[in-house]
Amino acid sequence: xxxxxxxxxxxxxFKDATDxxxxxxxxxxxxxxxxxxxxxxxxxxxxxxxxxxxTGRAKLMQSNQSGQQVNLRTINEWQMFGALGVVRPNAxxxxxxxxxxxxxxxxxxxxxxxxxxxxxxxxxVGLMQLMTGYIMEMQERYRELATERVERRxxxxxxxxxxxxxxxxGEGKPMVELHLSRQDIAEAAGTTxxxxxxxxxxxxxxxxxEAGRERIVIRNPHGLVQISEGLDQ
Amino acid sequence: xxxxxxxxxxxxxFKDATDxxxxxxxxxxxxxxxxxxxxxxxxxxxxxxxxxxxTGRAKLMQSNQSGQQVNLRTINEWQMFGALGVVRPNAxxxxxxxxxxxxxxxxxxxxxxxxxxxxxxxxxVGLMQLMTGYIMEMQERYRELATERVERRxxxxxxxxxxxxxxxxGEGKPMVELHLSRQDIAEAAGTTxxxxxxxxxxxxxxxxxEAGRERIVIRNPHGLVQISEGLDQ
DNA sequence: TCAGTTATTTGCGCTAGCGCAATGAATATT
DNA sequence: AATATTCATTGCGCTAGCGCAAATAACTGA
Numbered sequence: 001x002x003x004x005x006x007x008x009x010x011x012x013x014f015k016d017a018t019d020x021x022x023x024x025x026x027x028x029x030x031x032x033x034x035x036x037x038x039x040x041x042x043x044x045x046x047x048x049x050x051x052x053x054x055t056g057r058a059k060l061m062q063s064n065q066s067g068q069q070v071n072l073r074t075i076n077e078w079q080m081f082g083a084l085g086v087v088r089p090n091a092x093x094x095x096x097x098x099x100x101x102x103x104x105x106x107x108x109x110x111x112x113x114x115x116x117x118x119x120x121x122x123x124x125v126g127l128m129q130l131m132t133g134y135i136m137e138m139q140e141r142y143r144e145l146a147t148e149r150v151e152r153r154x155x156x157x158x159x160x161x162x163x164x165x166x167x168x169x170g171e172g173k174p175m176v177e178l179h180l181s182r183q184d185i186a187e188a189a190g191t192t193x194x195x196x197x198x199x200x201x202x203x204x205x206x207x208x209x210e211a212g213r214e215r216i217v218i219r220n221p222h223g224l225v226q227i228s229e230g231l232d233q
Numbered sequence: 234x235x236x237x238x239x240x241x242x243x244x245x246x247f248k249d250a251t252d253x254x255x256x257x258x259x260x261x262x263x264x265x266x267x268x269x270x271x272x273x274x275x276x277x278x279x280x281x282x283x284x285x286x287x288t289g290r291a292k293l294m295q296s297n298q299s300g301q302q303v304n305l306r307t308i309n310e311w312q313m314f315g316a317l318g319v320v321r322p323n324a325x326x327x328x329x330x331x332x333x334x335x336x337x338x339x340x341x342x343x344x345x346x347x348x349x350x351x352x353x354x355x356x357x358v359g360l361m362q363l364m365t366g367y368i369m370e371m372q373e374r375y376r377e378l379a380t381e382r383v384e385r386r387x388x389x390x391x392x393x394x395x396x397x398x399x400x401x402x403g404e405g406k407p408m409v410e411l412h413l414s415r416q417d418i419a420e421a422a423g424t425t426x427x428x429x430x431x432x433x434x435x436x437x438x439x440x441x442x443e444a445g446r447e448r449i450v451i452r453n454p455h456g457l458v459q460i461s462e463g464l465d466q
Numbered sequence: 467t468c469a470g471t472t473a474t475t476t477g478c479g480c481t482a483g484c485g486c487a488a489t490g491a492a493t494a495t496t
Numbered sequence: 497a498a499t500a501t502t503c504a505t506t507g508c509g510c511t512a513g514c515g516c517a518a519a520t521a522a523c524t525g526a
Contacts, residue, residue, distance in 0.1 A: 062372055062373070062375075062376045063376075064376060064377075064380050064381065065462070065463065066463070068380040069380075070375065070376045070379045070380060072372055072375065072376075084365055084369075087358070087361040087362055087364075087365045088362060088365055091365075094369045094372055094373070095372065117357075118354060121351060121357075124350075124354075124357040124361070125320070127361065128320040128357070128360065128361060128364065129320055129321060131320075131361065131364040131365065131368060132317055132320045132321055132324075132364065134368055135364060135367055135368055135371065136317075136327045138368065138371040138372065138375060139295055139305055139327055139328065139371065140295070140327070141375060142295075142303065142305065142371060142374060142375050142378065142423075143295045143296075143297060143303045143305075144297075145375065145378050145379060145423070146303045146378060146423035147297050147301040147302075147303060148297065149512080149513095150512080150513065181472095181473070181474090182473075182474065182475095183473085190375075190378070190379035191513080191514090192513080192514060192515070193473090193474080194474095194475085194476085194513085194514070194515065194516095195512095195513060195514075197473095197474060197475060197476085198475085198476080198513095200474095201474095201475075201476085211474090212474095212522090213472090213473060213474070213521075213522050213523075214473070214474095214522095229298070230298070230299070382482075382483095383482080383483065414502095414503070414504090415503075415504065415505095416503085424483080424484090425483080425484060425485070426503090426504080427483085427484070427485065427486095427504095427505085427506085428482095428483060428484075430504060430505060430506080431483090431505085431506080433504095434504095434505070434506085444504090445492090445504095446491075446492055446493080446502090446503060446504070447492095447503075447504095
């Protein structure tokens with residue numbers, strides 16, 4: 001399978017690329033298909049490649065010595081990840097990238113993009129915008145974790161995820177469906193699956209969401225926003 | 234007061250700059266002196282300037298609606314901060330920058346550096362390295378906050394601070410002094426000053442540190458490292 | 467259809483760490 | 497030297513949220 005190079009323009013970093021550059025990238029990239037639960041790379045591996053997710057969904061996570069995990073980010077189609085090696089020579093990935101569903105990604109050698117960047121200012125700009133966006137999100141999430149109560153953090157997490165990977169149900173209606181386990185949400189919100197389960201059960205009682213196995217339907221987004229802003233109680 | 238442009242090379246982003254570039258930056262920069270507790274900029278202000286701390290020390294923090302604060306980073310001499318506006322047009326600072334001691338910083342228009350970057354690849358590289366470093370640190374701290382107990386987090390915070398702003402006491406000896414209030418540490422570790430006080434008291438009993446008013450002397454760094462790695466108990 | 471696997475729920479007990487309040491110590495101000 | 501201010505300590509009570517365990521529900525594969 002070859003990918004259509006024009007599609008690469010959907011990657012934010014490549015939005016201003018020339019057609020030739022896109023072809024070049026598509027040529028030099030290697031397609032890697034991966035089963036659900038498998039890994040693109042592990043924390044500590046040498047960051048020789050950067051990835052662009054073509055189909056599927058992946059998560060970036062970090063674990064401590066005792067194996068406890070935190071989700072740092074969910075990666076969707078046409079998003080770049082693992083690009084650290086482009087900037088830092090001999091860097092190791094600071095995170096592990098795991099496929100949440102069967103996924104395909106284009107792997108590009110870090111050194112290759114690094115070389116391209118020397119003569120293409122748009123790449124520098126694009127990468128920096130990606131990085132600053134990431135920094136701002138991490139700062140925000142850090143603050144949330146440090147200062148907000150769980151229920152609020154879970155609401156913020158669910159809303160964030162809904163924006164990133166939610167599927168609209170019906171036309172115009174604000175109902176959004178999420179395919180995530182309690183564990184996934186817990187790792188992203190920095191809590192436990194038990195607490196997530198309890199909070200979702202309470203929200204269901206209030207008619208805010210509908211909760212199923214690895215499934216959440218947001219019935220009343222506004223209500224969740226209120227919780228996330230602490231405007232309730 | 235004018236600053237010696239050669240000193241600007243101590244800024245990591247400018248380490249490969251030409252002498253002319255440094256002069257240019259020194260000329261275009263505006264020196265801002267600020268009292269302890271005063272602010273370089275507030276979260277939400279338009280990010281028109283980036284800063285280079287010349288003397289003193291500052292902290293970057295973020296607050297939520299109810300005013301609770303988290304320390305995201307401590308800025309030392311010759312470090313750049315508030316550089317977001319260089320990458321994102323019309324951006325607002327996502328953090329507040331406050332002087333911890335009387336401080337001086339060189340303010341440079343974001344647009345000016347942006348323009349310089351068009352023709353100077355070394356600036357792009359330098360800024361990206363700064364950003365990736367920041368991303369990695371934030372990811373790590375996020376994971377710590379989500380998975381580690383307070384004592385361990387406080388140990389990690391104190392060790393990190395010691396590396397950044399610690400003053401060596403005596404030659405060769407591993408004793409390091411830190412000028413920080415309990416509140417400062419609490420905000421950086423994501424806890425309360427009470428808990429920090431209790432933990433420091435316990436460490437003092439164990440002979441690991443010496444704690445005073447806005448002062449901590451690390452007597453046994455190795456012991457702290459052990460706590461930070463969970464190797465004790 | 468049935469067994470096996472995986473995800474979720476919920477009762478229960480527990481404790482880490484929060485936060486008030488009162489006191490004490492250090493520093494600054496007059 | 498006396499007073500005011502700021503910072504730190506510590507006793508105390510409390511509760512949010514953790515985490516085990518057992519039950520249940522949903523899905524998978526033979």
